[in-house]
Amino acid sequence: MSMNGQPVLAVEGIERRYKQGDSAIEILSDAHFSLYEGEAVALVAPSGTGKSTLLHIAGLLERPDAGEVRIAGTATSGLSDDDRTRVRRTEIGFVYQFHHLLPEFTALENVMLPQLIRGLHRKEAADRAQQLLSWLGLPNRSVHRPSELSGGEQQRVAIARAVANAPRILLADEPTGNLDPVTADHVFDSLGRLVRATGLAALIATHNMDLAARMDRRITLRDGHVVEI
Secondary structure (H helix, E strand, O other): OOOOOOOOEEEEEEEEEEEEOOEEEEEEEEEEEEEOOOOEEEEOOOOOOOHHHHHHHHOOOOOOOEEEEEEOOEEOOOOOHHHHHHHHHHHEEEEOOOOOOOOOOOHHHHHHHHHHHHOOOHHHHHHHHHHHHHHOOOOOOOOOOHHHOOHHHHHHHHHHHHOOOOOOEEEEEOOOOOOOHHHHHHHHHHHHHHHHHHOOEEEEEOOOHHHHHOOOEEEEEEOOEEEEO
16 A cells, blocks of 8 residues: 555545535535555444445545545546546446345356446456456356355455456445454455455445454544544
C-alpha cells in the first residue's frame, strides 16, 4: 500500500440530505475521504449513519447535493449519466451483502458476463474468470450454479465478478454480513489477498470489528463527517 501521489478515489466536501416532510435530514456534511492504490479501508459506523449513502456516492450510483467525487484525479460531477455508467463499468467494482449472482448461470459464466458486456472475446473472458476463481480458492467450483455453492463460495464468486474488468476501486457493503464468523474470515482473507496482489483500492463497510482491525485503515461517520479511527 502506498499513500504517496494521487488517490484513486477522492470524496471532497460531499453534502447529502433527504427531505422528510417540511424538513431535511442531513446525512453527509462536508465529508472528505481519500482511498489509495493497494489499501483496504474499513468503514465502520452504526446503521442509519450514512454508510450506504457514502458508498453509493463514491461509486457514482447517487449524486450528492454538493461536493466532488474524483476517480483517479478526474472530477465526475459534470459527467452525463452515460459517462458515469461508463466510469462505473470500467473503474469500480461493487460487492453487496447478498451475492446477486444470476441463478441460471454457472460461477464461471457469472464472472464472464461483465467482461462480455464490455466487449471481451468469450475465450479471453473465460480464461480470466477461471483465473480469478482459482485465485479466490474456487478452482473446482466454476461449473456449479449459485444454488450448488455455499454462502462463502457464493460471496467469493461475487467478488470475482466485481473485479472481472480489473477496476481500480472495489466498494463493498457488508460483504460478510450474511456469513458465519469462520466463513466470513475466509472470504475476508481472499479479499485481502486480491487487494495486495492487484493493487486494488477497497472500501469495505462492515460491522465486524475483528475484520475491520485487520485492514489498513478504519474510518467512521460522525455527524455527517468522515473521521479516521
